[in-house]
Amino acid sequence: MFTLTQAEQIQDAGEKNYLVHEKGLWSWLTTVDHKRIAIMYMIAVLTFFLIGGIFALLIRLELFTPGQTIVSPDTYNKFMTFHGAIMVFMVIIPAIPAIFGNFVLPIMLGAKDVAFPRLNLASWYIFMIGAILAASTLFLGGVDTGWTFYTPYSISTSTNVVLTVLGAFTMGMASILTGLNFVVTIHKLRAPGQTMSRIPLFVWAIYATSIIQILATPVLGITLLLIAAERILGVGIFDPTLGGDPVLFQHFFWFYSHPAVYIMVLPAMGIISELITTFSRKTIFGYTAIAYSSFAIAGVSFIVWGHHMYVSGQSEFAGKLFSVLTMLVGVPTAIKLFNWIATMYKGSIRLDAPMLYAIGFMFLFTIGGLTGIFLASLGMDVHFHDTYFVVAHFHYVMVGGTLMAFTGGLLYWFPKMFGKMTSDTLGRISWVFVFTGFNVTFFPQFILGAMGMPRRYYDYLPEYTSLNQISTVGSWLIGLGFVIVLIAIIKAFISGEKASANPWGGKTLEWKTASPPHYENFETTPVVTEGPYEYR
Amino acid sequence: MSIANIETKHEGGHHGFGVDEHGHFHHAHHFKDAHHQYESSKQGIWLFMVTEILMFGGLFVAYAIYKSLYAPIFHVGSSFLDVKWGSVNTVILITSSFTMALGIYYNQTNQFQKAVVSLALTILCALGFMGIKYIEYSHKIHDGLLPGKFFTNKEFPKKLSEYIKKMEPEDLSPQMKEIASNPKRLEKAAPLYFGFYFAMTGLHGLHVVIGACLIFWVMVKTHRRRFSSEYYTPVEGVGIFWHIVDLIWIYLFPLLYLVG
Amino acid sequence: MELVLNYSLYLISLICILVPFFGFGISPVLVVKGAIGIFLGNAYSQLVQGKILKNFIKEKKDSGNKTLTSILEPIQQKIDEIEDPSLVKMKKAEHDEHSHHVIPIPVYVGVLLVLLVGTAITVWVAQFDFGTWNTIIAMLVATIKASFVLGFFMHLKYDNMMNRVIFMSGFFFLLLLIAFSAADIFTRVNLIF
Numbered sequence: 001m002f003t004l005t006q007a008e009q010i011q012d013a014g015e016k017n018y019l020v021h022e023k024g025l026w027s028w029l030t031t032v033d034h035k036r037i038a039i040m041y042m043i044a045v046l047t048f049f050l051i052g053g054i055f056a057l058l059i060r061l062e063l064f065t066p067g068q069t070i071v072s073p074d075t076y077n078k079f080m081t082f083h084g085a086i087m088v089f090m091v092i093i094p095a096i097p098a099i100f101g102n103f104v105l106p107i108m109l110g111a112k113d114v115a116f117p118r119l120n121l122a123s124w125y126i127f128m129i130g131a132i133l134a135a136s137t138l139f140l141g142g143v144d145t146g147w148t149f150y151t152p153y154s155i156s157t158s159t160n161v162v163l164t165v166l167g168a169f170t171m172g173m174a175s176i177l178t179g180l181n182f183v184v185t186i187h188k189l190r191a192p193g194q195t196m197s198r199i200p201l202f203v204w205a206i207y208a209t210s211i212i213q214i215l216a217t218p219v220l221g222i223t224l225l226l227i228a229a230e231r232i233l234g235v236g237i238f239d240p241t242l243g244g245d246p247v248l249f250q251h252f253f254w255f256y257s258h259p260a261v262y263i264m265v266l267p268a269m270g271i272i273s274e275l276i277t278t279f280s281r282k283t284i285f286g287y288t289a290i291a292y293s294s295f296a297i298a299g300v301s302f303i304v305w306g307h308h309m310y311v312s313g314q315s316e317f318a319g320k321l322f323s324v325l326t327m328l329v330g331v332p333t334a335i336k337l338f339n340w341i342a343t344m345y346k347g348s349i350r351l352d353a354p355m356l357y358a359i360g361f362m363f364l365f366t367i368g369g370l371t372g373i374f375l376a377s378l379g380m381d382v383h384f385h386d387t388y389f390v391v392a393h394f395h396y397v398m399v400g401g402t403l404m405a406f407t408g409g410l411l412y413w414f415p416k417m418f419g420k421m422t423s424d425t426l427g428r429i430s431w432v433f434v435f436t437g438f439n440v441t442f443f444p445q446f447i448l449g450a451m452g453m454p455r456r457y458y459d460y461l462p463e464y465t466s467l468n469q470i471s472t473v474g475s476w477l478i479g480l481g482f483v484i485v486l487i488a489i490i491k492a493f494i495s496g497e498k499a500s501a502n503p504w505g506g507k508t509l510e511w512k513t514a515s516p517p518h519y520e521n522f523e524t525t526p527v528v529t530e531g532p533y534e535y536r
Numbered sequence: 537m538s539i540a541n542i543e544t545k546h547e548g549g550h551h552g553f554g555v556d557e558h559g560h561f562h563h564a565h566h567f568k569d570a571h572h573q574y575e576s577s578k579q580g581i582w583l584f585m586v587t588e589i590l591m592f593g594g595l596f597v598a599y600a601i602y603k604s605l606y607a608p609i610f611h612v613g614s615s616f617l618d619v620k621w622g623s624v625n626t627v628i629l630i631t632s633s634f635t636m637a638l639g640i641y642y643n644q645t646n647q648f649q650k651a652v653v654s655l656a657l658t659i660l661c662a663l664g665f666m667g668i669k670y671i672e673y674s675h676k677i678h679d680g681l682l683p684g685k686f687f688t689n690k691e692f693p694k695k696l697s698e699y700i701k702k703m704e705p706e707d708l709s710p711q712m713k714e715i716a717s718n719p720k721r722l723e724k725a726a727p728l729y730f731g732f733y734f735a736m737t738g739l740h741g742l743h744v745v746i747g748a749c750l751i752f753w754v755m756v757k758t759h760r761r762r763f764s765s766e767y768y769t770p771v772e773g774v775g776i777f778w779h780i781v782d783l784i785w786i787y788l789f790p791l792l793y794l795v796g
Numbered sequence: 797m798e799l800v801l802n803y804s805l806y807l808i809s810l811i812c813i814l815v816p817f818f819g820f821g822i823s824p825v826l827v828v829k830g831a832i833g834i835f836l837g838n839a840y841s842q843l844v845q846g847k848i849l850k851n852f853i854k855e856k857k858d859s860g861n862k863t864l865t866s867i868l869e870p871i872q873q874k875i876d877e878i879e880d881p882s883l884v885k886m887k888k889a890e891h892d893e894h895s896h897h898v899i900p901i902p903v904y905v906g907v908l909l910v911l912l913v914g915t916a917i918t919v920w921v922a923q924f925d926f927g928t929w930n931t932i933i934a935m936l937v938a939t940i941k942a943s944f945v946l947g948f949f950m951h952l953k954y955d956n957m958m959n960r961v962i963f964m965s966g967f968f969f970l971l972l973l974i975a976f977s978a979a980d981i982f983t984r985v986n987l988i989f
Contacts, residue, residue, distance in 0.1 A: 236686020
């Protein structure tokens with residue numbers, strides 16, 4: 001695939017690797033190297049994940065018994081808002097694109113950097129400013145509207161909504177700029193010979209994600225600004241006493257937020273495509289179908305948002321319309337899943353930790369996706385809306401889905417990023433805790449939802465107690481699992497075995513560079529002569 | 537076709553962001569050549585413009601929906617706007633688009649002094665626009681025609697109820713009928729128009745100010761001869777932004793001032 | 797296999813885009829015509845741009861099938877001309893540097909005049925009451941003015957196709973927002989007693 005000899009291409013980058021090429025904190029804060037920016041995003045996102053995770057544990061602790069367990073109802077509302085807002089805006093949306101997209105995408109394309117490196121750095125700063133704005137409300141009394149800021153409560157509540165929405169607006173800007181950068185990089189910076197049908201599937205996934213980011217996020221932007229305007233000026237667009245329509249707020253909000261969940265999941269699916277093919281040592285089955293299905297999912301995601309609003313006062317016609325359309329999104333998703341399975345069939349499978357996470361994804365995302373179809377159905381959603389069934393559904397797809405893919409990607413690309421191998425044993429142990437803990441936490445919630453327990457409630461009927469307690473114990477297991485991941489990473493930094501350029505035997509371009517890579521990615525620009533998964 | 541030598545002979549520092557003292561442009565390293573960089577930058581700028589369209593577009597969508605639901609409120613509301621000032625502002629912005637295009641043209645053809653003059657004229661137009669906005673806004677504030685809780689104008693609810701009485705019942709939407717049936721609700725809903733007016737013109741005005749600052753920045757750089765026919769991408773980018781601002785006003789003006 | 801997937805994805809996206817319009821009563825005949833049109837367009841692009849036709853002709857030529865080749869080759873040539881008139885120009889342009897298209901000042905002045913005239917028309921028409929036509933005329937004139945600004949001041953007329961596609965996609969998605977929101981708001985059944 002490469003025009004240089006084996007010996008030349010897998011040299012250690014030595015002094016020129018991106019981690020040591022320039023030294024000192026200032027060189028990091030003013031870097032335009034996409035790899036360093038990716039590491040900076042990683043530190044930020046993992047910190048926010050820790051904070052959001054602590055809120056999750058606090059929520060589950062409070063729900064251990066009916067009535068008051070550890071905090072008051074108002075505080076509980078703030079906890080659940082923070083858990084949601086932090087996890088959505090500060091962890092899951094940026095995680096895979098900003099970390100792995102930034103690090104791996106240019107290398108996979110054979111480019112030296114993204115199209116606009118300075119803009120990339122600016123995006124990071126904008127993201128951090130937005131995060132600080134939003135997180136500052138932690139110390140100013142918090143927000144209790146739920147991460148969806150539904151009107152009219154978000155207009156009349158006395159908590160710090162304006163600061164939070166401004167923070168979310170700013171983070172949205174960072175998201176747009178990152179997406180923009182990636183689209184131009186994919187269009188313009190591919191190496192010679194790297195046609196669109198030879199780019200890895202992770203790149204296709206990021207491409208579709210970036211398009212969603214560019215098209216959907218501005219509408220969230222204006223919606224958040226309008227909430228601020230309503231609170232400050234009383235503009236009246238969403239306030240029914242002033243002639244406004246709260247359901248219009250929901251239309252605007254979900255026009256972004258539904259495609260946003262695909263921003264969360266498409267890159268994850270891209271990672272799974274990479275993991276499955278590398279750890280089955282087999283060419284991906286149905287490359288074109290998987291590539292196009294990313295776009296199909298992105299496209300369909302824009303016309304289904306009303307399924308969040310079946311019982312909010314939307315008209316019956318619109319409800320039926322959205323219900324039919326939502327069912328369609330299962331088709332391209334299923335295409336991907338079956339293609340992955342077909343890839344594994346007769347492959348030479350190695351169950352290393354990243355592969356375990358990938359297989360875990362396939363299983364858990366399927367459950368999440370199928371329960372999504374339950375919720376898409378108008379009739380069933382009337383019963384399930386705002387119950388724990390919905391909570392379980394989106395945690396299955398976001399945690400069982402995206403977070404597992406993220407961890408799998410982390411363990412997969414860790415040797416490339418830092419030049420050290422993580423302990424595979426620790427990785428597998430962490431998977432056992434995460435996978436088991438996850439199911440123990442969230443499967444009971446499907447049952448709770450079907451039994452009628454409402455979500456975002458501080459209190460519940462006594463008959464729900466035992467399932468809630470099981471769920472809380474599960475949350476401790478997940479927490480433990482991620483702590484083990486953290487331990488594995490720290491251990492790798494301290495005493496990890498030195499990684500070769502290609503420890504997993506991957507075929508995409510990032511495995512042709514040293515681990516860690518040269519600061520300009522390649523010593524000489526590669527010329528691509530075949531597809532990305534040619535295992536023969 | 538590999539680029540063998542990554543280390544180049546000139547300084548790393550400012551490649552890709554300006555013309556040097558000898559008038560030569562060195563493209564940024566991760567691009568093949570200057571044209572590659574130009575095309576990529578243009579694509580990035582257009583992608584950003586899409587986000588601007590969608591952001592303002594959200595406001596237009598909300599406006600369109602409420603206008604068809606509450607037509608009388610919007611009709612009476614727009615009668616309080618001064619078409620004269622709106623038209624003058626439209627002419628000013630269109631002229632500024634022209635001078636901006638000239639600014640780019642003169643950079644493309646290495647006539648830097650004329651470029652600086654054109655860009656300065658554009659900024660002047662922007663200031664003129666904001667000046668007229670100030671006049672309009674101060675009239676509104678004086679007359680109490682403000683959004684939501686700050687609305688104190690007494691004439692508006694009167695005009696509104698008179699207008700509704702003159703309308704045929706089937707021309708009113710069910711939502712309008714419901715509000716009109718209760719005089720207190722009608723009074724509270726009246727400022728909805730001005731909510732939109734201030735939100736839309738306010739956001740637009742903010743973009744005019746931002747645009748003026750950006751034009752000032754490229755004007756200074758043009759004056760310092762940092763651009764040439766080989767490299768004028770920032771001027772073109774700022775120009776595209778400025779034309780989008782003009783585009784939005786081209787739609788805003790008739791919607792708010794003329795067809796209420 | 798790929799063709800099957802291709803066509804099924806087209807069908808799905810066609811349904812997705814057209815379903816809201818179904819709700820507003822657009823005739824199924826139109827939909828069918830649209831669908832046939834899209835399939836034909838897709839088949840054309842697959843045959844032509846996918847070089848299937850070219851390869852087929854080559855195969856036939858190599859195997860010595862004179863009649864088929866003599867019929868199909870001129871068709872292929874015609875298609876080549878339509879598809880890629882710049883092929884000839886590209887050979888020449890290889891020697892030039894990539895020169896950026898500069899629009900002459902008189903064109904800019906012309907556009908300015910068009911825009912000013914357009915504004916005058918909009919204000920003048922607004923004096924008369926044509927009911928809903930007022931809005932339609934105003935939006936039409938605004939769109940014409942906008943296309944002049946986009947085409948000339950913003951250079952889109954002389955720019956590559958990608959930038960135009962990028963920009964228009966923004967409007968398309970805005971259309972989705974308003975179509976579906978309107979589909980909700982204007983079909984609400986209001987029970988007022």
